[in-house]
Structures are given as structure tokens and as C-alpha cells.
Amino acid sequence: MTTAPGSDRAWTDPTCPVARTVDLVGDRWSLLIVRDAMDGPASFTEFRQRLGIARNILADRLRRLVEDGILTTSATASGKRHVYELTGAGQDLFTTIVALRQWGERHAFTDDEPRSTLVDHDGRPLAALHPRSRSGALVTAETTDVRRVD
Template sequence: MTWTDPTCPVARTLDLVGDRWTLLIIRDAMDNARSFTDFQQRTGVARNILTDRLRRLVDHGILKRETAISGRRQVYVLTDAGRDLFTVIVAMRQWGERHAFADGEAHSVLVDESGNPLACLRPTDGHGHQVDVDSTEVIRNS
């Protein structure tokens, strides 16, 4: 599947990671899932779909396959490109915490090494000032 605007970084990114299972696999890789079984148990995705998504993530350089320490099986590890998606996953998580749960409804929380919830992500300009949809624009290259 490809999106309509080939010059748009959002569309290109969605081509690579824009389906539900792919994002959940990336989320779980960031939470130390490594084996096919880890991903299958955590997501509940059908084996054939998981096989396809893992293959695509490896083909696109988001995950890489390595031999496990035991030497008996292959594991999946985030590449630098995969690790770069951390901010995307955090932004989606924080949006979900604000908009996808009823007030007081229980949900998981992402915390730092000290056990503190992360600060809310806010984009900034080159001078460190917060920006939003009203203070930015997309410049399209032709």
C-alpha cells in the first residue's frame, strides 16, 4: 500500500509502519520483546500476519535479526531507525492517555528509570519555543 503524496514524510512513514500490528510490534520491541513467541503472545496477532510484519520491518531496516545468546534461535532487535520511532510511540501513548480512556480508567504508564512518568512531549522551534498546528506550516517541494 502507498499513500497519495509521495513527497510527504508522514505518508512515507505510514507506508512503512502505518498498520496496527506493525506499531504494536515496534512498541513491544521497545519493551524488550525479542522472539517470535514474545511478539505473538504480547499482541495476539495471527502467526502468518506476524511473520509478514516482522519480515517487512527487517526489510525496511527497522528491526534486524540476530542469533540469540543460546545460539538456538533468531531474535529481533531494533535498529537505529527503529529506536528513532521511540518519540512517535511516546507521542501516541500520551495522546491515548489523554483521549482514548475515560476519566479514571486504568491504563499502563511509561516511566523513566526512577519510576516517574515522562513529561508531555511538545514540539519546539530552533530556539526552544513551543510550536503547535497554528504556528507551523508545511512547505511542499516540487
């Protein structure tokens, strides 16, 4: 990892948006915490019960997600505990979570294997995500290029 100029954070590849995103949320627990936070505010205990994650790992991931501006924390009305919820940056990960889900539906399950389904509020499954150019044309890895920083 290298350190980004003007920052004390070590980035795997400082000029690559994919690498920076993976540095921030790329481990399995962080992504699952973000996924569960999309259901609404949750306490430490709720995350722990849903995920079956060790306390120390959960505490570390929650701390990092708050420090990186993906989650925010606030006290409950009683003031006895805190809840975590997505910031705008965390909510922007929705498309990423849907893309991972759809990839998993296509490649990580057999046809007859049971799986959860993401549906809209009318109960309809979401359309498959496909990247498009600004003009609306479908794009793929073969029809795009990365402009690297010199």
C-alpha cells in the same frame, strides 16, 4: 500509491515524510511490534504471546520491518531461534510511540479507566511532549507551515 524514483517501493505520497512513515509503520500491528521491541530483543514466539497476533500476520510484519531497516534479526546463543531487535531507525521511533501514548492517555481513556503508565527509571511519569521551534518556542499546527515540493 506511486512509486518513488529509483525505488520499487510504492509510496502513498512520495514527497511527504508523514505519508512515508505511515507506509512503513502505520498499521496497528507494526506499531505494536515496535512498541514491544522497545522492551528489548524478542523472539517470534514472544511477540506472538504478547500481542495475540496470528502467525501469518506476525511473520509478514516482522519481515517487512526487517526489510525496511526498523528491526534486525540475529540467532540466539543456541542458534535454534532468532530474536528481533530495533535498529537505530527503530529506536528513533521512541518519540513517536511516546507521542501516541500521551495522545491516547488524553483522548482514548476516561479519567477513571485503568491504563499502563510509562515512567523513567526513577519511577516518574514522563513530561508531556510538545513540539518546539529551533529557538525553543512552542509550535502548533496554527504556527507552522509545510513547504511542499514543486
